Amino acid sequence: MSTTYQPKKKKRARTHGFLKRKLSANGRNVLLRRRRKGRSRIAL
Numbered sequence: 803m804s805t806t807y808q809p810k811k812k813k814r815a816r817t818h819g820f821l822k823r824k825l826s827a828n829g830r831n832v833l834l835r836r837r838r839k840g841r842s843r844i845a846l
Contacts, residue, residue: 814846815846818845818846819845819846820833820844820845820846823845832845833845
């Protein structure tokens, strides 16, 4: 079996990061929910 997960910090940030979340309405809702819940880290 081959290894499939080859982590890259830049790719992860570009896909799941704060700026990406800010772009879409759904992403902004995610940030809002996480702020409301009191997460120490809102986005990557």
